[in-house]
Amino acid sequence: MTSHTQLAHLQRLEAESIHIMREVAATCENPVMLYSIGKDSGVMMHLALKAFYPSKLPFPILHVDTTWKFREMIEFREKFAAEHQLDLITHINQEGVAMGMGPFSHGSAVHTDVMKTQGLKQALDKYGFDAAFGGARRDEEKSRAKERIFSFRSAQHRWDPKSQRPELWNIYNNRIQKGESMRVFPLSNWTELDIWQYIHQENIPIVPLYLAKKRPVVERDGMLVMVDDDRMPMKPGEEPEMKMVRFRTLGCYPLTGAVESTATTVIEIIQEMLLTKTSERQGRAIDKDSNASMEQKKQEGYF
Amino acid sequence: MTTKSYEVQQSEQITNDIEGYLHDQEHKNFLRFITCGSVDDGKSTLIGRLLYDSKLIFEDQMASLENDSKKVGTQGGDIDFALLVDGLAAEREQGITIDVAYRFFATDKRKFIVADTPGHEQYTRNMATGASSADAAVILIDARKGILTQTRRHSFIVNLLGIRHAVVAVNKMDLMDYSQEVFQNIEAEYREFAENLDFLTITFVPMSALKGDNIMTPSDKMPWHDGPAFMSVLENIDVARKKAEKPFRMPVQWVNRPNLDFRGFSGTISSGTVKPGDTVIVLPSGKVSNVKSIVTYDGNLDQASADQAVTLTLEDEIDVSRGDVIAEINQRPETTDQFQAHIIWMGEQPMLPGRPYLIKTTNKTVAGEISALKHKVNVNSLEHEAGKTLALNEVGLCNISLDEAIAFEAYRDNPAMGAFIVIDKISNATVGAGMIDFGLRRATNVHWQAVDVDKTARAEQKRQKPVVLWFTGLSASGKSTIANLVEKKLHALGKHTYLLDGDNVRHGLNRDLGFVDADRVENIRRVGEVSKLMIDAGLIVLTAFISPFRAERRMVRDMMEPHEFIEVFVDTPLEICEKRDPKGLYKKARSGEIKNFTGYDSPYEPPERADIHLHTAEMTAAEAADAVIAKIEEKYQEV
Known part of the structure; x- marks a missing residue:
């Protein structure tokens, strides 16, 4: 080793994330890890397994199920939780279910607010979690770039971007009053490329939807929507078409656009990603509403 | 011979040798830097330009950027790069950067994380935040304006946070006709100023972020500049x-105990290298053992170095917990409960010496106080100034005293072992950032003198339980009157008492103190200490002080045993106090003759859970005194 040795890039990111997770486990009373089943969640779970080894995860895993996730996501979740003996909590906003909530009937904004944002708040309140890990990254979106790793939430789960706590070095202030909570983002400094590269390097299992395959899709408002079940009403003249597609992010199937692709392995995804010119969140309907929409949603309690 | 552009080479490598490409990425050198400049120096424009020129802007972002540039841009329809980075809605509207933003980009030589921080004096804390994790600083100077007060402030702050490499970017050269003379004058002036700072390297680059001059490649507009372009400097x-060659230290973050057979200590190595078999010392306890194994999910390691997050097991079953530091035995860090440090104050409320705060190091949270402010540093002139408090964004040299010892090193030598934050005990806000200079040894030379006749013996002789009745309330609320009545009754019952009155104490013990917040805190601290001595003497102490701040009342409560402190809230509405005004003080406060008067221009924080709450509007002083006596009797029953 020379005197100029630095940890390799992913090693350094990994160590930082592990440090953050251990800090929460050591100092928070009742933490939880949000699990969205996506690739970032997969990386976060893998890092958590590393952080506490040989102990098991010292906190439960929470999935807020909107009931409109891709079927393959739910299968993956069940298999993953069983394999690692995780303490998995699945929460569904039953009030939303009673209202017959869905993106087709109520629109994407209302559906996301009720089933995702409100559902998350319900779950956090129900179990009294004082800290919740999320897999968000700073390179995803402009308001995320300014959010702290330990992000304070009021008792109403609100984020106040103007009064964030200064966050220096790797010394995190997670002290809160009763009812308040922390959202903790251990992947803050990872980029989309880092995530894929780490999945490749560590052989982390991912939902097969990330890989290209012939799938039934229809094109709506410039977005390729996969017909995942018979709840999707067809408009006149619409006919699902079998196309070679994959997904860059996973969420509610009617709100997640597919991209045409031939990448059937992780390494091909990385190649494709490096050679394309479209940023990741473009596939999500939710960000397009208004310029500052993510910031606004986050203030309201969205992850 | 033709050379292919970096972009083309890269695309070919991605297509033909993706594994090789990823390997190169993974082992690329890495730099974290901070950019600082004033509102119009073009910081966001520079970063937007770096992202743009390093091909990190995707087509959809580009479309949205073009769209936004037309709508809210400041470049008359041209692309406004600042819009790429000013993320918060308020920032876009005001056209300034409020908060620290972290950006990622890479070239073929290096990966970068840049902390983009605001330049205004009111955002000094944000700059310190960004600087805390950076290795280099880019200091922007507007060529038209030259070195400004804020240039000095930014340089001082980043240097205080330990940054040793500065790149001085003299921007907007296009507006000064790319003049060599302008650039050289700025360079000369900066070099003279920087003599007072502690940078290892300072590099000057003339540029135009807006036009792209000297950013990625040397500009033909400034042939007189023979140094490399900005990116090449970075x-x-x-x-x-x-770090890996320094002595080994690992702050213990979490004790890893899956079952009775495994006991590991998890943490991130601050410096040095560790191997199985190494002899280590655990601080502050001083226990010694050998490293048995370095455990990770990917298998046990033969050695681990700085920045790695690992789990160590030791040969011996010794007591180790979160907050301890495991260190090389022959070059161990110092331990102390008192040290000198520079503090950047980040709280909206000023720092008050003597007030209890929480001090958090990388792995330990300890109660403590800033025992003295030795001097303030004027962040604009770098001059030392006397002061009693630190306001938001002020920097001071302080003595800190902790309730427990910590292992530490000077921040200059090992930032991970010398940094701490200050947390407000009541609001939980992060109110300060500190960098340890050295330990103070005073603590080891003053010992508590044990005596044979103790508090219990003295109290038994007097046939009473020592207690302090702490009367708090506004001026003229009736604290002294009620306390006086209570003392008379207790005296009649044969109890040994002493009444400490606010006005009387200020004639003697505290005659050197005024009424600004810092003095109020010291006033109460001294009264608390005197009360504690009197309790030790076995007395029942009554105190009548406005004592307006919760933090200080809690500080006194914390000095005593739990049953020894009874907080009596004399709750009299301000209007009634004003009407009474026996000393004419409210009248003077109203006319502005006296300043910092509680209830007027100085706040009163009412107790949240007083032990006795007297609503004096609804009772006479005698009834109030009876209520207090009844409560003491009840309290005696409990004890």
Whole structure:
């Protein structure tokens, strides 16, 4: 080793994330890890397994199920939780279910607010979690770039971007009053490329939807929507078409656009990603509403 | 011979040798830097330009950027790069950067994380935040304006946070006709100023972020500049801190105990290298053992170095917990409960010496106080100034005294072992950032003198339980009157008492103190200490002080045993106090003759859970005194 040795890039990111997770486990009373089943969640779970080894995860895993996730996501979740003996909590906003909530009937904004944002708040309140890990990254979106790793939430789960706590070095202030909570983002400094590269390097299992395959899709408002079940009403003249597609992010199937692709392995995804010119969140309907929409949603309690 | 552009080479490598490409990415050198400049120096424009020129802007972002540039841009329809980075809605509207933003980009030589921080004096804390994790600083100067007060402030702050490499970017050269003379004058002036600072390297680059001059490649507009372009400077700063060669230290973050057979200590190595078999010492306890194994999910390691997050097991079953530091035995860090440090104050409320705060180091939270403010540093002139408090964004040299010892090193030598934050005990806000200079040894020379006749013996002789009745309330609320009545009754019952009255104490013990917040805190601290001595003497102490701040009342409560402190809230509405005004003080406060008067221009924080709450509007002083006596009797029953 020379005197100029630095940890390799992913090693350094990994160590930082592990440090953050251990800090929460050591100092928070009742933490939880949000699990969205996506690739970032997969990386976060893998890092958590590393952080506490040989102990098991010292906190439960929470999935807020909107009931409109891709079927393959739910299968993956069940298999993953069983394999690692995780303490998995699945929460569904039953009030939303009673209202017959869905993106087709109520629109994407209302559906996301009720089933995702409100559902998350319900779950956090129900179990009294004082800290919740999320897999968000700073390179995803402009308001995320300014959010702290330990992000304070009021008792109403609100984020106040103007009064964030200064966050220096790797010394995190997670002290809160009763009812308040922390959202903790251990992947803050990872980029989309880092995530894929780490999945490749560590052989982390991912939902097969990330890989290209012939799938039934229809094109709506410039977005390729996969017909995942018979709840999707067809408009006149619409006919699902079998196309070679994959997904860059996973969420509610009617709100997640597919991209045409031939990448059937992780390494091909990385190649494709490096050679394309479209940023990741473009596939999500939710960000397009208004310029500052993510910031606004986050203030309201969205992850 | 033709050379292919970096972009083309890269695309070919991605297509033909993706594994090789990823390997190169993974082992690319890495730099974290901070950009600082004033509102219009073009910081966001520079970063937007770096992202744009390093091909990190995707087509959809580009479309949205073009759209926004037309709508809210400041470049008359041209692309406004600042819009790429000013993320918060308020920032876009005001056209300024409020908060620290972290950006990622890479060239073929290096990966970068840049902390983009605001330049205004009111955002000094944000700049310190960004600087805390950076290895180099880019200091922007507007060529038209030259070196400004804020240039000095930014340089001082980043240097205080330990940054040793500065790149001075003289921007907007296009507006000064790319004049060599302008640039050289700025360089000369900066070099003279920087003599007072502690930078290892300072590099000057004339540029135009807006036009792209001297950013990625040397500009033909400034042929007189023979130095490299900005990006090349960033790629070549040597920041290797040789952390791995320093003595081994690992702050214990979490005790890893899956079952009775395994006991590991998890943490991130601050410096040095560790191997199985190494003899280590655990601080502050001083226990010694050997490293048995370095455990990770990917298998046990033969050695681990700085920045790695690992789990160590030891040969011996010794007591180790979160907050301890495991260190090399022959070069151990010092331990102390008192040290000197520079503090950047980040709280909206001023720092008050003597007030209890929480001090958090990388792995330990300890109660403590800033025992003295030795001097303030004027962040604009770098001059030392006397002061009693630190306001938001002020920097001071302080003595800190902790309730427990910590292992530490000077921040200059080992930032991970010398940094701490200050947390407000009541609001939980992060109110300060500190960098330890050295330990103070005073603590080891003053010992508590044990005596044979103790508090219990003295109290038994007097046939009473010592207690302090702490009367708090506004001026003229009736504290002294009620306390006086209570003392008379207790005296009649044969109890040994002493009444400490606010006005009387200020004639003697505290005659040197005024009424600004810092003095109020010291006033109460001294009264608390005197009360504690009197309790030790076995007395029942009554105190009548406005004592307006919760933090200080809690500080006194914390000095005593739990049953020894009874907080009596004399709750009299301000209007009634004003009407009574026996000393004419409210009248003077109203006319502005006296300043910092509680209830007027100085706040009163009412107790949240007083032990006795007297609503004096609804009772006479005698009834109030009876209520207090009844409560004491009840309290005696409990004890």
